[in-house]
Amino acid sequence: MDSPDITKTKATASPSSESPPVQESPVFSYINSLSPIKIVKATHVVQGFPGLSSPPLVFTSPRINPYSETSFLKRRPQHSELSSAGIPKTQDEGKKFADGPVDPEKPFTQLQLGLITDTRDCNTKNFVETHPCSSSGLVDKYLADSTEVDCVNSDQSVNPCLEHSNNVPESSRSGLIKSKELSLTFGNKNDTATDSPTEAQAPFMISEQAQEYIQGKQTFSAKPTRSKKQRDDELPFNECKHLESGLSVDNAFRREYHQDLHDQGLRGEHQDNYDYSHQSLAGALQIVRVYEDENAGSISNRLVENAVMHAPKRRCLQFEETPPCTSGKGDDSLSLSEKVSNSEPPTGTVESEMVESSYLELSAASMKRQMAASLPPRSTGKSCLTVSKPSGIGLHLNSIVNAASVVRGATSIKLADRYMGVQPMNSASVNVRRCPNSLNVVEKDSAGAVDWRNETEASVAASSATTQSPHSVEFEHHGLIHERRIADSYSADSYEECNQSSPKMKRKRALRNIDSDGCKRCNCRKTKCLKLYCDCFSAGIYCDTTCACQECFNRPEYEDTVLEIRQKIESRNPLAFAPKIVEREDENQFTPASARHKRGCNCKKSMCLKKYCECYQANVGCSNGCRCEGCQNVYGKRGEFVDVDPVVAEESIPNNADTGTRESTFDEKLQMVATRKDSNDSLNLTPLTPSLQCFDDMHNVSKSRALPTRCRLSPQSDLTIISHYEKSTRSPQRNSENSDNLMDTSNGVLDVGSYDWQVDYENIGILDISSPRCDAVPTACHTPLSGTGSMAVASSASSTTRDLTNVSQVHLRPGSHCLLSGSSLHWHSSPVTPMPRLGGMKSFQDFDSEKGHHNVLQDETPEILKDTSIPIKSVKVSSPNKKRVSPPHSRDLGASSSGGLRSGRKFILKAVPSFPPLTPCIGSKASSTIQNMSNLLQDKDRKK
DNA sequence: GAGTTTGAAACT
């Protein structure tokens, strides 16, 4: 993880050599020409360029910033003022940064700063903005440069920094922010004027800068004392600065952040938020890094920024609350940037995935460009596209989730999200928490971010995101866990609790959260949340303030540690973080009850009728792999399942009829379960309902349906969906509505399949608009997809998104993302449809699982799925239980959605890999599909 | 809320 960053930083570190070329670069010259101010420190900029390969135009941010031009010059002065006089602290901080936590590092940090500044110039807005905020003295110097760049690219960029530093009035800030956003969108200028060099470089530059920053920060982080000092010195704004500098925060993000701040109107809150932001930042940073790596820089930055911005707000309290976590490595002291740096290492693992997401973002960016829409106001739901799903292994979902949550978290939304997400989620939420969800969340966020970029979309997205964010069950789906946590924390109830730092409170909170939200929070006392005992850790999620864990090291601050441990654990057991529940599906096979526990349970006393049994907990039947005694698993007894899995599945799978038969059996089981579990499983079932709802929506095509519901459902859809699905089917009681839907889906999954697609389209648009979750879903898709797929998808997505944008821009984007992620190029074929299809596909797939959905999917979207070529053995990671499933792991990627549905859910998996649906459900599925894909691959490897 | 039970994870 770290290595890449380091390398980058090093590369950047050798600025001298690089700088000249950079300056000479056409982009640079172009910028100079544009900017009234001459870049004094072009060298810095230069450094960044050389290393960076010009990213494809696609990646170039589509952002268009009308504001940028206007504010550019003005900002600069402001910026300078702010940076210099406005905030002494910032300067100090900047010095600190430059100095680095450790003296030896200082030079390096300075270099980095220089590089950063350079990159800024290249990057223009993002960097500039970030810079000013981040570092003081050095920053100032660079600021001039950056400002220049900004001027060239966009004036606005500077302002943001200023705002941060100066704490400029909200109004002014907002204006600045907007301008920044515009500039960011920008790359705009370059894009319009010159596509290739500048744009391409810009992203890289940003990324590099961010990396450098991160590295520098990391070094800082290494030295907690210093970080603390910085922190103390730093004001919330300062923090912002760091973040920005490090991340090259997007304008939009800043905007949100500022707005949030304004809304809060309290720095105290700010600080709190700040605390939160660390995690979120970390995640964002990670994301950013990924992007950077991929060249998605600008986009990623936005996302990151968004994430960061949001994160702080949401999490502030939580972090403070959790002393151990924060204290862990003295991270508290660390400035955001530092935190970011910390987060970096983990990103490395995720980077590939992130790249995909970045591509998505790129596509989104392209979309934006086309849209040329002004920046959306604050749509919380910026395009999350950037968010790549947490790759299975290295990544900690949290980072992503956080980012997503952050992104999502438009300030206003928070509470709503909590309630929305949490309560509604509660039933379904459980699944959400799972790591895999994190991906989805990210995606959502990314989607939201994309929306952001597009004004129209942004507006819609913003509304949807904010309002819907709560709905955004999708988050729940994968990233939801995290979000939920956040949301929970935000929830009025949790909110107060969060403030309460007492471990007891936390514990209670956690318990409550679990109950209410269905999401679990760990309560680790001895393992430091660094063992699989910890649900959070096992799920690839960082512990949240809501967790009642003690001496928690599963925090962004300790990403390195977390990653190391993860790697160790994986080295021992490559599947340790893989989804426990996998659907066995041979390529052609569809086993109705394919979903199983990977390892199988070993129950001796619980008869597999209690949650002690992981199979039962996952709503999955026991299989031959189980060593349970006296298995009475409602979802399937040991013997039953076994037969089905390998062989039976195939036999039964081929035809829908077969699946139907199984489904019947499965339904029976479900009913059994339902009867037994109804009381307990209500939560679990709820998740199912969402999926069902989604389907229902699909079927009904009732766009009018409350998207929120879907969104809610969707989140579950991925992992939980299956289980929930089963449950729902099994227990009509729970979800009379859902059950019906579920039943329908289960029974007529195949039918739905094609139908779903269309419906999905329609629904998608609706969903996306209404529910941020939907957005998230699509994003999730991105992450999972392989780079190639994502790449292609990205381009296609952009196109598709455009088309979609006509209908519902927001939706489209997410969907596009999903497509990308899903690698379901097929979808792309129809620009508009793609997204819906994706969603539809996913939903489809989910449904298909029961019946021969494979056929449907294959038929309809077969190519895409095939293209993904991921033979999906579909390991559905879905954690039926409220517990978070360990989603994130790259390996796990595929699994999420499988939700333990035995019945032909396998289909779902196959489908899933292809695309993340736009709809929340779909999105979750998409993420799950991705995971499934990975899982399948792994499974194949294993078989081999 | 405290204590017990349970089974997975970790360790030997």
Add this chain to the structure above:
DNA sequence: CAGTTTCAAACTC
């Protein structure tokens, strides 16, 4: 690989 211990969740009271 098997047995034991540790751990945290699930469960019970």
